Amino acid sequence: MRRREFLAGGTALLALPLAGCAHPPVVLDMTEATPTRIADERSLAPDPGSDEYAVVAAARGNDSVTRTRRGRLFYDTDTVRVNGSVYAVSETRVDSTDVTAYELRIDFNPDDATPTLGEIAYANLPPADDRRLDELIESESKRTVEGADIVVTYGTPAEVGDSVFVPDPQYDILVYEGDRYRVTITSRASTRKTYRYEVTRIASLSAFVDRIRERYRFTLSGLSEAERDVVDAAVEGGYFQESDAFHSVVERFHDHDALSRTDSDGTWLVRYEGEEYLADIEW
Incomplete structure (x- = not known):
């Protein structure tokens, strides 16, 4: 709401x-009550860069698409708007697999900042690490608590990409604006589920809004x-x-x-x- x-x-x-x-x-x-606001009450308009948008865009050009995820993608609605059209989305779990997932923990104020594996400057991180840490490092780097200050879920190696930390850490010290942070990696058992997505075009945006008006x-x-x-x-x-x-x-x-x-x-x-x-x- x-x-x-x-x-x-x-x-x-x-x-x-x-x-x-x-x-x-x-x-x-x-x-x-603009048409967009009315439609927002009964449907989701995902951002073009989101997983929801990508799934609908892919599925509407095929009979269906499958994606492997930690959990469901469409929690609150099965009605999605993409490029001026409204679609009904079905999300069906078809398989599940036990996997090992990873978390990265960063201590901004470690007792010992001497590297065991090595150190890397934040500016030299590959995209797989930079995109996970960018906003967190910038907003939280001055906050310190006992132990890990932030914990970042990385997922499985297949989901991570070319990381210097996961699954086999190459560095255990991260240098950011002159400060030295301790990096540790933990692993845990997890389940990845495979979902099949099918989409059916319901109506144009204007026709969809007209139906809402008529009903409500x-x-x-x-x-x-x-x-x-x-x-x-x-x-x-x-x-x-x-x-x-x-x-x-x-x-x-x-x-x-x-x-x-x-x-x-x-x-x-x-x-x-x-x-x-x-x-x-x-x-």
Whole structure:
């Protein structure tokens, strides 16, 4: 379910009383329902560089594709958008294999920084190591705890590529901006699963959104003055006050099917005063 920035503590909360809980007890937020936002509620639009995108792009040109992974790729949805089309994705486990996986542990403040195997400058790491360590080293290198400061999952040798650490470490000291870090490698038993992916085109993006509108959209009308004040505030920037009018409005939403819903929150597609909104509600 979509969550706006103020729900995570953004500036819209600054006008609220700060005593007690930092998060408001109730929320009604109504934002413009663009086609992309509507589609986001019922499908996944993976980044072009992601595994999800690559699998769908490969499978749609073939009867199916298989990939070996640590676990499922599509956890939350089986509906995916790629290049303006919407696809249904099936993910079927067809095999599993026991393998040895590796983890790299880095101590930023070792008791002894004398190399046993050798030392390597961070700038000289091959891509297989650089892409796993780049952001972690930059963001965490000044943080020190007892023992390993960061642990990086490398996976199996086949997944790692041309690493200088896995599976047979060539170095045990990493030099970064003049600091010397101790590197150790651990291994563990793991399971790799093979999945078969099949994709079926459902519709274009516009047709997909039209189906969602037909199934879920309703018109919010016949409001009392107090209820209208709640909804107008929600449109302007969010409504956060516990009130009878708020709960009355929430009951109106509960009379209709939500795009997504739990016991305490939900998202609805609604028309109000001639405009279309996605309504996020916490009660």
